[in-house]
Amino acid sequence: MVSIQFCGGAGSVTGANYVIDNGKIRFVVDCGLVQGSSEADEINYKPFVYDPKSISFMISTHTHIDHIGRIPKLVKDGFSGEIYSTYPTQEFAEISLRDTVSIMEHDHSQLPLFAEEDVDKAVAQWRGKEYHEIYEIDENISFRFQDAGHILGSAITEIWVLDPETGKRIKLVFSGDLGNVPSVLLRKYDYIEEADYVIVESCYGDRIHQKLAERKEILKQAIKDTIDRKSVLIMPTFSIERTQDILYELNDIVENHSGEGLPQGRVGRIDVYLDSPLAIKATRIHAKYTQYYNQEAKQLAKTDEIFEFPFLTMTEHREDSMKINSQPQPKMIMAGSGMSTGGRVLYHEERYLSDPNNIILFVGYQAPRTLGRRILEGENPVYIHNHPVENKIEVRKVDGYSAxxxxxxxxxxxxHIKQTKNIFVVQGEQEASESLANAIKDTLHITAKVPEENQVIILS
Ligand SMILES: [Zn+2]
Incomplete structure (x- = not known):
């Protein structure tokens, strides 16, 4: 008998965590932090509903914190098996988890969920793998990563699980998070030929994105208006992928499109600060793995430093970050975290939110109840570092940068997937998941279901 338990990510975007069991071997796909809800902390601190010691190995689809953030806790609670992911995911995971520990250690309101030594152990258990190759764990399980085109290193995972009672192999496909098309830097997601069961994300399961050209226009317009007003443009950024996409586009605007609607022909008249140590480190890792870029980006990377351009300052150290405040306007500040739940962006928001001349440009999903969502929805005042801050800044939003x-x-x-028996729709807000499940039933005529938290389903 083969079963899957939806221990996280069912009816919610974050906290992805799935346990698969065939009676002989039990393993986990993803183990993310729950984010953005009032109960998030409570859930993260709860013991896992399964015994971590009973888990043989785990698979990590990509390095976003809502997919990897509880791995060190799993290790702390007794999981000692190997962790498989692509090579970029392995590298990103280390910097992201170390960053998470340092954020937790600075948050004195509660004990950290795990410590540096748990991250050390997780890093030691991690094994990088290639895309498009089948790896056999033992006679029960084999898996293969395909490109998900979501962030560098992100993977769709095909898993073949032996049902010891019937001798049949059941094929499961996890979409992980699936990328937006076309991506600035990455290849399009791979298609999968067949599967018995698909576990598909649904973060934007009820929406259609703006197109690439439109989103670049919105970015250019925000820069132009900031220059005209001599004001400040704040962009809360997600360190991995979104930041590099935007640097790549800014690089293109500076080097190839100067003059198009920008005063005196130069976007360079605005200073750009990348104020996030994690994003700076992630940008270096991106620059290393050009083999995973799409054709156009690969080509350009041969001749150009694609993430660097004049007037860009990367402020890795705290002292340099603090100097940004006294730098002349106009200026653009990219800082994390992407949903303003922590990080340096809070200091910039605290300083610049009250001026209606300034612009805040959201480039990604803002989970309910996060500061980012409150600013986006015009809540006034908002609370930053426990103080009320007037929220008068002009809010703009680009959906198309979503990964x-x-x-x-x-x-x-x-x-494109043939012979599917059932599709489980996960990793979306309830409404988005339901909407996608209905669309699957209506247009693809395949059974689709939004599982409930901790529900166990028998697969055959
Ligand atoms: Zn993701």
């Missing part, structure tokens, strides 16, 4: 596939893309990807 997630939209409804059309998810349906396109699913429509």
């Amino acid at each position: 997630h596939a939209d409804k059309e893309m998810l349906l396109d990807w699913l429509s």
Whole structure:
């Protein structure tokens, strides 16, 4: 008998965590932090509903914290097996988890969920793997990573599980998070030929994205308006992928499109600060793995430093970060965290939110109840570092930078998979998941279901 338990990511975007069991071997796919809800902390601190010591190995689809953030806790609670992911995911995971520990250690409101030594252990258990190759764990399980096009190193995972009672192999496919198309830097997601069961994300399961050209226009316009007003443009950024996409586009705007609607022909008249140690480190890792870029980006990377351009300052150290405040305007500040739940962006928001001349440009999903969502929805005042701050800043938003596939893309990807018995729709807000499940039933005529938290389903 083969079963899957939806221990996280069912009916919610974050906290992805799935346990698969065939009676002989039990393993986990993803082990993410729950984020953005009032109960998030409580859930993260709860013991796992399964015994971590009973888990033989785990698979990590990509390095976003809502997919890897509880791995050190799993290790702390007794999991000692190997962790498999692609090579970039392995590298990103180390810097992301170390960053998470340092954020937790600075938060004195509660004990850290795990410590540096748990991250050390997780890093030691981690094994990088290639895309497109089948790896056999033992006679029970084998798996293969395909490109998910979501962030560098992200993977769709095909898993073959032996049902010892019937001798049949059941094929499961986890979409992980599926990328938006076209991606600035990455290849399009791979199509999967067949599967018995698909576990598909649905973050944007009920929406259609703006197109690439439109989003670049919005970015350019925000820069132009900031220059005209001599004001400040704040962009809360997600360290991995979104930041590099935007640097790549800024590089392109500076080097190839100067003059197009920008005063005196130069976007360079605005100073750009990348104020996130994690994003700076992630940018270095990106620069290393050019083999995973799409054709165009690969080509450009041969002749150009694609993430660097004049007037860009990377402020890795705290002292340099603090100097940004006294730098002349206009200026653009990219800082994390992407949903303003922590990090240096809070200091900039605290300082610049009250001026209606300034612009804040959101480039990604803002989970309910996060500071990012409150600013986006115009809540006034908002609370930063426990103080009220007037929220008068001009809010703009680009959906197209999302690293997630939209409804059309998810349906396109699913429509290529043959012989599917059932599709489980996960990693979305309830409404988005339901909407995608209904669209699957209506357009693809395949059974689709939004599992409940901790539900166990028998696969045959
Ligand atoms: Zn993701």
